[in-house]
Amino acid sequence: MVDLNAADLSDLAGTVIARATAAGVMLTTAESCTGGMVAAAITDIAGASAVLDRGFITYSNAAKSDLLGVPETVLMAHGAVSAQAAAAMADGALQAAPNAGLAIAITGIAGPGGGTAEKPVGLVWFGLAIRGRETITAQHVFPGDRNAVRHQATATALTMSRDGID
16 A cells, blocks of 8 residues: 655645646646545645646536536446546546646545445546647556545546646
């Protein structure tokens, strides 16, 4: 299991802010299972206002559709915890934030319940949308309890954001 603490998230968020500031890139987040932890990690750092445009917490399917334009057909066919939903969340966040150049989306099953054989507790999908590029997705199955899954997902989202900034 990845051992993450507040300092690790703070260091990652600080690097995201530094890279985004240097590149002149604004960010937006679309979070489900992390409930705003990525945006919170970024805003914990001085200078965040220079790079964080907005964040969306879309815990329910209705919020994913209403705020991010995730098609109900995607949610019905693939579920909220899927590559398709993560990509649609990232694309929708980027569309809803015209000043942002990068959107990170997170959707998963943090537990302790809600998992299935096909989609176990700890399964998290990420979507990364960067203007002018094809949206990418990544999947991880994180070990540990709800808190551990959410923290590992936050760290992964920050890492993907950091690595997506040129």
